[in-house]
Amino acid sequence: MLLIVCPYCGKRPEIEFTYGGQAHLVRPAKPSELDDQTWTDFLYMRTNTKGIYAERWRHARGCGRFFNAVRDTTTDHFIATYKTGEARPMLRASAAVTTPSGVASPAVAPSTGAQSAAATPGSTTGGPR
Amino acid sequence: MALIRRGLSGHLGWQPQWRKATLKASYDAVIVGGGGHGLGTAYYLAKEHGLTNIAVLEKGWVGGGNTGRNTTIIRSNYLFNESAALYDHSVKLWESLSQVLNYNVMFSPRGVMMLAHTVHDIQVFKRHVHANRCNGVDNEWLEPAQAKEFCPLLNIEDNIRYPVLGAALQRRGGTARHDAVAWGYARAADSLGVDIIENCEVTAIERDASGAVAALETSRGRIGTRKIGVSAAGNTSVVLALAGVKLPLESYPLQALVSEPVKPIFPCVVMSNTIHAYVSQSDKGELVIGAGTDAYTSYTQRGALHINTHTLDAICELFPNFRRMRMLRNWGGIVDVTPDRSPIIAKTPVKGLYVNCGWGTGGFKATPGAAHVFAWTIAHDEPHRINAPFTIERFRDGFLIDEAAAAAVAH
Numbered sequence: 001m002l003l004i005v006c007p008y009c010g011k012r013p014e015i016e017f018t019y020g021g022q023a024h025l026v027r028p029a030k031p032s033e034l035d036d037q038t039w040t041d042f043l044y045m046r047t048n049t050k051g052i053y054a055e056r057w058r059h060a061r062g063c064g065r066f067f068n069a070v071r072d073t074t075t076d077h078f079i080a081t082y083k084t085g086e087a088r089p090m091l092r093a094s095a096a097v098t099t100p101s102g103v104a105s106p107a108v109a110p111s112t113g114a115q116s117a118a119a120t121p122g123s124t125t126g127g128p129r
Numbered sequence: 130m131a132l133i134r135r136g137l138s139g140h141l142g143w144q145p146q147w148r149k150a151t152l153k154a155s156y157d158a159v160i161v162g163g164g165g166h167g168l169g170t171a172y173y174l175a176k177e178h179g180l181t182n183i184a185v186l187e188k189g190w191v192g193g194g195n196t197g198r199n200t201t202i203i204r205s206n207y208l209f210n211e212s213a214a215l216y217d218h219s220v221k222l223w224e225s226l227s228q229v230l231n232y233n234v235m236f237s238p239r240g241v242m243m244l245a246h247t248v249h250d251i252q253v254f255k256r257h258v259h260a261n262r263c264n265g266v267d268n269e270w271l272e273p274a275q276a277k278e279f280c281p282l283l284n285i286e287d288n289i290r291y292p293v294l295g296a297a298l299q300r301r302g303g304t305a306r307h308d309a310v311a312w313g314y315a316r317a318a319d320s321l322g323v324d325i326i327e328n329c330e331v332t333a334i335e336r337d338a339s340g341a342v343a344a345l346e347t348s349r350g351r352i353g354t355r356k357i358g359v360s361a362a363g364n365t366s367v368v369l370a371l372a373g374v375k376l377p378l379e380s381y382p383l384q385a386l387v388s389e390p391v392k393p394i395f396p397c398v399v400m401s402n403t404i405h406a407y408v409s410q411s412d413k414g415e416l417v418i419g420a421g422t423d424a425y426t427s428y429t430q431r432g433a434l435h436i437n438t439h440t441l442d443a444i445c446e447l448f449p450n451f452r453r454m455r456m457l458r459n460w461g462g463i464v465d466v467t468p469d470r471s472p473i474i475a476k477t478p479v480k481g482l483y484v485n486c487g488w489g490t491g492g493f494k495a496t497p498g499a500a501h502v503f504a505w506t507i508a509h510d511e512p513h514r515i516n517a518p519f520t521i522e523r524f525r526d527g528f529l530i531d532e533a534a535a536a537a538v539a540h
Binding site: 001002014015017018019021036040041043044045046047048050053055071073 | 364366367370375376377378379380424425426427428429433434435465468524525526
């Protein structure tokens with residue numbers, strides 16, 4: 001069972017949480033003006049990343065609040081959790097998984113304060129992977 | 130006879146069932162993924178479409194992914210016409226597979242019984258029974274006493290938390306020996322000239338100026354090919370991302386476990402979607418138990434223990450005889466799940482690239498059928514009538530085959 005750090009309550013066991021899927025997906029402002037493929041991409045297409053992945057969790061049996069996490073899906077190691085609305089922590093390029101089987105990532109540390117256009121909430125691409 | 134002869138000579142004379150092939154510089158088609166689906170696809174390509182200059186690439190070992198990790202349940206009692214056609218095509222192939230491959234896959238149509246615990250379950254299952262009969266798929270409704278008659282260990286008392294209110298039974302459903310399916314297809318494909326390459330991982334997909342597939346870069350070198358069929362289960366998103374193709378998939382861990390082996394005690398397959406219990410007994414005597422998926426996406430091939438204990442809670446309620454049995458081992462596989470819980474067997478936007486994925490928690494049952502129609506799709510560059518509805522574009526066009534709503538949880 002995973003131990004997950006809720007940004008509001010601290011470290012709690014996984015059974016207190018529900019999973020919310022890929023993070024930083026933003027509903028388009030005017031869906032009726034989109035073409036079908038763009039709307040489909042928003043509704044259904046997911047990066048399903050093997051490696052460093054930003055995702056939503058909800059502390060359903062605790063404070064009840066949603067928050068975001070960055071986790072390595074090849075090891076299930078949580079690298080960071082942060083409040084909804086905050087930018088995704090930037091990770092050094094060395095965190096990138098180089099092969100499809102996912103060579104275990106080297107140590108990755110969130111760099112402080114670094115932001116880019118791709119990492120700000122509102123980007124549907126979810127930042128560097 | 131051979132077994133006795135080899136036994137007397139110290140089991141020294143056995144030959145490998147397929148060659149250790151060396152990789153060629155190019156092939157007419159390459160299948161990525163050496164599980165039952167990929168090996169079956171190669172077999173049908175060689176057998177029915179005359180494509181023998183093909184290779185199956187497997188990054189681990191043959192049958193070491195979900196083919197070797199599932200609970201081997203086979204059934205076809207799905208709600209929608211498209212699904213019934215696809216899964217029943219598979220069940221029909223299962224029925225003769227041992228003869229066709231000349232390899233005992235131990236298909237055992239012992240009956241799959243799905244338990245109803247709520248009024249909603251009863252209504253949904255009866256709807257399935259009627260829909261299945263319209264599609265020529267056998268499925269029948271059992272009252273609790275009839276269910277107990279079919280599976281005598283079942284607890285139908287009303288003093289448990291979720292009493293059994295009835296069941297749907299597909300008698301043609303059952304189990305097969307998972308490893309034998311991979312090995313049988315591997316041996317048959319190999320004898321038709323297919324190269325099976327283990328420990329070979331795809332690292333890039335090359336495309337020519339027109340955008341069509343031109344070659345594969347692998348951990349064992351470059352391979353030229355105009356056709357690539359991907360049957361990579363949980364890793365499909367990763368492989369197709371190499372060609373820039375996006376898919377509506379998420380990969381989750383799915384766990385299973387087996388008990389210590391005991392004498393034959395359990396005559397059928399019992400599934401309970403509502404309380405998450407899936408159990409049968411293997412010919413070795415182990416209870417084979419399927420647990421649920423973990424909550425989060427992952428590629429680790431392992432999951433959390435509380436998922437397994439949740440399933441065992443349900444099994445101990447339904448089958449009090451099993452309360453003192455010990456569990457021998459547990460494991461996980463990575464399953465690729467689509468939003469509507471139906472698979473994708475289709476061409477992709479990239480010319481020459483085909484995909485068979487999205488089987489979620491229930492791909493083993495479809496092994497022969499999916500491989501058969503996927504081979505057709507690769508050979509003809511257009512889908513077979515049966516898999517024509519299972520496209521990627523159905524998500525854009527709104528033609529979902531929503532077995533997610535029909536089955537609620539696992540298949």
